[in-house]
Amino acid sequence: xxxxxxxxxxxxxxxxxxxxxxxxxxxxxxxxxxxxxxxxxxxxxxxxxxxxxxxxxxxxxxxxxxxxxxxxxxxxxxxxxxxxxxxxxxxxxxxxxxxxxxxxxxxxxxxxxxxxxxxxxxxxxxxxxxxxxxxxxxxxxxxxxxxxxxxxxxxxxxxxxxxxxxxxxxxxxxxxxxxxxxxxxxxxxxxxxxxxxxxxxxxxxxxxxxxxxxxxxxxxxxxxxx
Amino acid sequence: xxxxxxxxxxxxxxxxxxxxxxxxxxxxxxxxxxxxxxxxxxxxxxxxxxxxxxxxxxxxxxxxxxxxxxxxxxxxxxxxxxxxxxxxxxxxxxxxxxxxxxxxxxxxxxxxxxxxxxxxxxxxxxxxxxxxxxxxxxxxxxxxxxxxxxxxxxxxxxxxxxxxxxxxxxxxxxxxxxxxxxxxxxxxxxxxxxxxxxxxxxxxxxxxxxxxxxxxxxxxxxxxxx
Amino acid sequence: xxxxxxxxxxxxxxxxxxxxxxxxxxxxxxxxxxxxxxxxxxxxxxxxxxxxxxxxxxxxxxxxxxxxxxxxxxxxxxxxxxxxxxxxxxxxxxxxxxxxxxxxxxxxxxxxxxxxxxxxxxxxxxxxxxxxxxxxxxxxxxxxxxxxxxxxxxxxxxxxxxxxxxxxxxxxxxxxxxxxxxxxxxxxxxxxxxxxxxxxxxxxxxxxxxxxxxxxxxxxxxxxxx
Amino acid sequence: xxxxxxxxxxxxxxxxxxxxxxxxxxxxxxxxxxxxxxxxxxxxxxxxxxxxxxxxxxxxxxxxxxxxxxxxxxxxxxxxxxxxxxxxxxxxxxxxxxxxxxxxxxxxxxxxxxxxxxxxxxxxxxxxxxxxxxxxxxxxxxxxxxxxxxxxxxxxxxxxxxxxxxxxxxxxxxxxxxxxxxxxxxxxxxxxxxxxxxxxxxxxxxxxxxxxxxxxxxxxxxxxxx
Numbered sequence: 001x002x003x004x005x006x007x008x009x010x011x012x013x014x015x016x017x018x019x020x021x022x023x024x025x026x027x028x029x030x031x032x033x034x035x036x037x038x039x040x041x042x043x044x045x046x047x048x049x050x051x052x053x054x055x056x057x058x059x060x061x062x063x064x065x066x067x068x069x070x071x072x073x074x075x076x077x078x079x080x081x082x083x084x085x086x087x088x089x090x091x092x093x094x095x096x097x098x099x100x101x102x103x104x105x106x107x108x109x110x111x112x113x114x115x116x117x118x119x120x121x122x123x124x125x126x127x128x129x130x131x132x133x134x135x136x137x138x139x140x141x142x143x144x145x146x147x148x149x150x151x152x153x154x155x156x157x158x159x160x161x162x163x164x165x166x167x168x169x170x171x172x173x174x175x176x177x178x179x180x181x182x183x184x185x186x187x188x189x190x191x192x193x194x195x196x197x198x199x200x201x202x203x204x205x206x207x208x209x210x211x212x213x214x215x216x217x218x219x220x221x222x223x224x225x226x
Numbered sequence: 227x228x229x230x231x232x233x234x235x236x237x238x239x240x241x242x243x244x245x246x247x248x249x250x251x252x253x254x255x256x257x258x259x260x261x262x263x264x265x266x267x268x269x270x271x272x273x274x275x276x277x278x279x280x281x282x283x284x285x286x287x288x289x290x291x292x293x294x295x296x297x298x299x300x301x302x303x304x305x306x307x308x309x310x311x312x313x314x315x316x317x318x319x320x321x322x323x324x325x326x327x328x329x330x331x332x333x334x335x336x337x338x339x340x341x342x343x344x345x346x347x348x349x350x351x352x353x354x355x356x357x358x359x360x361x362x363x364x365x366x367x368x369x370x371x372x373x374x375x376x377x378x379x380x381x382x383x384x385x386x387x388x389x390x391x392x393x394x395x396x397x398x399x400x401x402x403x404x405x406x407x408x409x410x411x412x413x414x415x416x417x418x419x420x421x422x423x424x425x426x427x428x429x430x431x432x433x434x435x436x437x438x439x440x441x442x443x444x445x446x447x448x449x450x451x452x
Numbered sequence: 453x454x455x456x457x458x459x460x461x462x463x464x465x466x467x468x469x470x471x472x473x474x475x476x477x478x479x480x481x482x483x484x485x486x487x488x489x490x491x492x493x494x495x496x497x498x499x500x501x502x503x504x505x506x507x508x509x510x511x512x513x514x515x516x517x518x519x520x521x522x523x524x525x526x527x528x529x530x531x532x533x534x535x536x537x538x539x540x541x542x543x544x545x546x547x548x549x550x551x552x553x554x555x556x557x558x559x560x561x562x563x564x565x566x567x568x569x570x571x572x573x574x575x576x577x578x579x580x581x582x583x584x585x586x587x588x589x590x591x592x593x594x595x596x597x598x599x600x601x602x603x604x605x606x607x608x609x610x611x612x613x614x615x616x617x618x619x620x621x622x623x624x625x626x627x628x629x630x631x632x633x634x635x636x637x638x639x640x641x642x643x644x645x646x647x648x649x650x651x652x653x654x655x656x657x658x659x660x661x662x663x664x665x666x667x668x669x670x671x672x673x674x675x676x677x678x
Numbered sequence: 679x680x681x682x683x684x685x686x687x688x689x690x691x692x693x694x695x696x697x698x699x700x701x702x703x704x705x706x707x708x709x710x711x712x713x714x715x716x717x718x719x720x721x722x723x724x725x726x727x728x729x730x731x732x733x734x735x736x737x738x739x740x741x742x743x744x745x746x747x748x749x750x751x752x753x754x755x756x757x758x759x760x761x762x763x764x765x766x767x768x769x770x771x772x773x774x775x776x777x778x779x780x781x782x783x784x785x786x787x788x789x790x791x792x793x794x795x796x797x798x799x800x801x802x803x804x805x806x807x808x809x810x811x812x813x814x815x816x817x818x819x820x821x822x823x824x825x826x827x828x829x830x831x832x833x834x835x836x837x838x839x840x841x842x843x844x845x846x847x848x849x850x851x852x853x854x855x856x857x858x859x860x861x862x863x864x865x866x867x868x869x870x871x872x873x874x875x876x877x878x879x880x881x882x883x884x885x886x887x888x889x890x891x892x893x894x895x896x897x898x899x900x901x902x903x904x
Contacts, residue, residue, distance in 0.1 A: 005736055006342045038422065042378065044392060045389035045392065047392070047395075048240060048274075048390055048391045048392075049392040049734065050391070051390075051394065052388070053835050055388060055838070055839075056727065056833050056834075056835045056836075056837070056839040057833070057835050057837075057838060058838065059837065059839065060834050060838050061834075061835040065707055068833075068834060083299050083391060083395055084391070086278060086394065086395050086398045086399075087391050087394035087398070088394075089398075094827050100271060104828050134812075134888075150833055150834050151833060151834035152829060152832065152834060152835050153827060153829060153830055153831040154830065155735070155830035155831075156734075156739075156746060156748075156828050156830060157731050157734045157735050157830050158734075159734070159735075159737065159738040160733070160734035160735060160736065160737025160738050161733075161737065162281060163278040164274055164277075164392075165270065165273035165274045165276070165309060165310070165313050166273070166274075166392055168277065168312065168313035168314075169273075169309055169312050169313050172313070172315075172450060173312075173442075173446055174275075176446050176449055180230070181781025189240075195421035196264065198683035202231055216399075216851040220398055220399055220402050222400055224398060259533075275508065279609050281612070282501065282608075282609045282610075282611070282612035282613040283607070283608050283609050283611075283612060284612065285611065285612025285613065286608050286611040286612050287608075294607075296658050339527060352541050360586075376607055376608050377605060377607060378605055378606065378607035378608060379603060379604055379605040379607075380604065381509070381520075381603060381604035381605075382508075382509050382512050382602050383505050383508045383512075383604050384508075384521060384605060385508070385509075385511065386507070386508035386509060386510065386511025386512050386514040387507075387508040387511065445506055463877060485851075490874065496843065496844060499843035499844070500726075500842055500843045502738060502842070502843070502845075503842075503843040505854065507840060516769045533841075535843060535847055537842070538846065538847050538848050538850045539843050539850070540846075540853075558782060567730075600845055614730070614733060616743060616842065616843075617722065617725035617728070617729040617762070617765050617842075618725070618726075618842075618843075618844055619725045620729065620764065620765035620766075621761055621764050621765050623727075624767075624898055625764075625894075625898055628898050628901055641827075647873035648716065648873060665730060666739035672850055672854050674852055675854055678695070
């Protein structure tokens with residue numbers, strides 16, 4: 001049984017294909033970028049860590065001319081960012097999948113100032129095309145020189161910590177499913193949960209990663225930001 | 227828009243039926259005992275609170291002759307208990323839906339001692355037919371006089387605290403769904419999420435509460451306890 | 453080097469006295485009931501655990517006719533209780549050192565109701581002469597039948613968890629002091645910190661435990677409760 | 679009553695000096711850079727936030743060729759950094775008060791690698807003369823190209839969050855002391871606690887900030903880092 005992301009699961013696949021070793025995978029990555037499962041093990045814990053950090057930043061964010069950038073993980077996938085953006089009703093959420101021009105971000109921040117919003121926190125996924133939080137903060141500062149801008153980079157902080165209740169239950173269910181899958185001769189697959197049901201997906205399919213942030217999640221993040 | 231459990235939602239129903247006030251409900255209860263939604267708002271936060279408490283207890287639980295009882299909420303529904311039981315790989319989980327005779331519990335504890343299990347934590351849902359954690363602890367003590375037994379009652383501690391990431395996202399999605407439902411003339415219903423999709427269920431149906439702890443969850447809790 | 457409370461330190465003392473084994477003690481107990489040090493290792497962590505639990509209870513406590521009892525540890529010493537009482541501005545704090553008659557407690561609760569206080573949380577040290585939280589709650593219920601009374605027993609939850617910053621720094625300093633003490637031939641003593649200075653106290657003196665809750669702490673707890 | 683750091687206390691001083699308004703100060707700053715008190719209100723909470731973040735980073739830090747830089751607050755004062763360094767047994771702690779040449783830092787990291795230390799976390803106070811964590815990380819990377827280096831910047835995360843038990847008790851005691859001081863005609867002073875005793879210090883003296891990180895704390899941080 002192999003638990004991990006793309007790399008580890010590819011290893012499990014090769015073990016089986018090249019050496020015939022019976023192998024089954026479990027989706028273990030905070031990025032949630034695996035197909036064949038609604039959520040990966042670790043994702044919920046990382047989201048909670050991000051949200052708790054943002055909560056602490058918000059405590060000092062209630063000022064009209066303060067702007068905070070918080071960089072969360074997600075090199076190719078904005079799942080943590082979009083969840084954190086919704087969960088904290090962020091001013092904006094910048095994710096790899098969708099490019100937001102600086103001008104548009106600046107306009108939204110100006111609009112929020114006019115609307116007397118009490119705090120301005122922008123969530124940035126680390127792998128965004130517009131750069132990391134530090135770069136974006138510098139660009140925004142040029143447009144909004146009177147803003148007091150601060151940057152927090154959560155970094156590997158999101159990879160650790162005690163697992164959340166959800167992740168423990170998910171991991172327990174998938175662990176049992178993996179053992180039972182192996183006993184039933186299900187090799188070279190990844191055990192996942194889709195719509196509350198255990199599903200076994202060929203590893204080659206699971207790691208293709210065509211899972212995308214739900215369009216409706218974008219819409220909700222945007223509604224909450226205005 | 228009314229957010230709450232049975233009582234609050236019944237109120238929303240009456241407001242609409244008796245006075246024609248357009249009302250829509252959101253499932254807000256830590257007990258998860260509402261139909262029409264996979265999970266209720268608050269449930270995940272309560273599970274995390276329970277798991278974090280149990281983690282702290284486990285730190286001093288690693289001794290062969292120590293036994294801890296932790297009483298969690300759930301008067302009629304064992305959802306928090308079964309999640310906590312799986313998430314902490316508890317020695318046993320006692321829930322209202324299933325009666326476990328004291329003899330059976332004692333046998334399992336004896337078996338664990340023989341198997342040299344490192345800790346013994348029993349989760350008890352407050353409304354179990356066998357009584358609360360204090361009563362059960364007393365009964366078990368008579369069978370296992372050499373055990374050092376301690377009881378923790380989490381109580382209303384589980385009703386508070388900062389909401390988890392999952393609960394925030396769930397509440398945000400259901401909040402948007404409720405507003406949009408009202409705008410579309412959907413009255414006297416509760417907005418919920420089933421299999422990742424927004425679903426509107428008549429309030430009268432949602433509060434009937436025929437949602438049951440999944441048999442497979444029992445099975446997994448039991449596998450982990452042995 | 454022996455880290456622990458009365459029992460462990462007595463052991464260290466006997467090892468040295470009876471067998472001449474060079475031994476030095478460190479004060480490790482959440483109860484803070486050792487002389488020769490302002491604070492014991494573990495006490496601050498336990499206080500934080502208690503405070504965090506009380507915070508969660510307070511979230512649902514804001515109601516005029518609700519009353520919460522929270523039982524904290526401290527069989528012979530009310531240090532955790534008095535700290536939690538001050539830190540949460542509790543309605544009352546019942547500790548082993550001072551008996552508070554039920555009538556007096558009831559009077560204070562009545563006075564708070566009149567003063568429209570928003571919440572009523574009573575902290576009870578487990579070893580109080582008036583009984584544990586459950587017993588006291590029952591007695592109070594008879595005097596105040598219209599109150600909705602709930603009890604939380606934190607129990608061993610307070611003994612675990614990740615150590616606080618303060619406890620880590622304290623333990624690090626005392627650890628270094630213990631090693632250096634041994635190297636300097638300081639045996640049969642306990643390393644402690646009094647007024648920010650390392651102090652070595654004979655173990656026999658440290659375990660006598662004549663440390664008492666500061667009268668001024670009582671006074672402040674009382675001021676905050678009214 | 680004015681609670682705050684240099685700026686706020688200077689304001690209180692001016693209110694009294696220029697307008698005769700009776701004013702008393704309380705030390706409220708996470709930086710701990712006020713004289714007239716052992717610890718300022720907020721410092722302990724910030725230290726706990728830093729330590730909890732570092733704990734999460736450590737979870738993924740156990741690898742011989744990984745190096746983590748964590749930037750904590752403290753523009754002119756290394757109190758948070760040195761506490762976090764001791765509390766996490768960091769590989770090194772860089773503070774404004776003491777310049778550590780990059781070569782010396784690199785040597786220590788090499789020595790730790792040789793000694794097979796399980797993790798390498800370097801704490802950097804934001805205002806250090808050698809630059810922030812990002813700059814130092816870049817310099818170190820040139821010397822140790824084979825290290826996988828990651829940076830976390832805690833930023834304003836340290837200014838928020840629920841106050842620790844210690845901070846609540848400290849704030850409560852100082853709050854009572856401030857009120858009683860005012861009633862006794864003590865104006866233009868700051869209430870603090872030194873060696874567990876309430877002390878009133880002229881504001882002009884308190885803000886001079888000649889409080890320094892204890893030399894012995896450096897020594898302990900260094901012992902723990904090797």
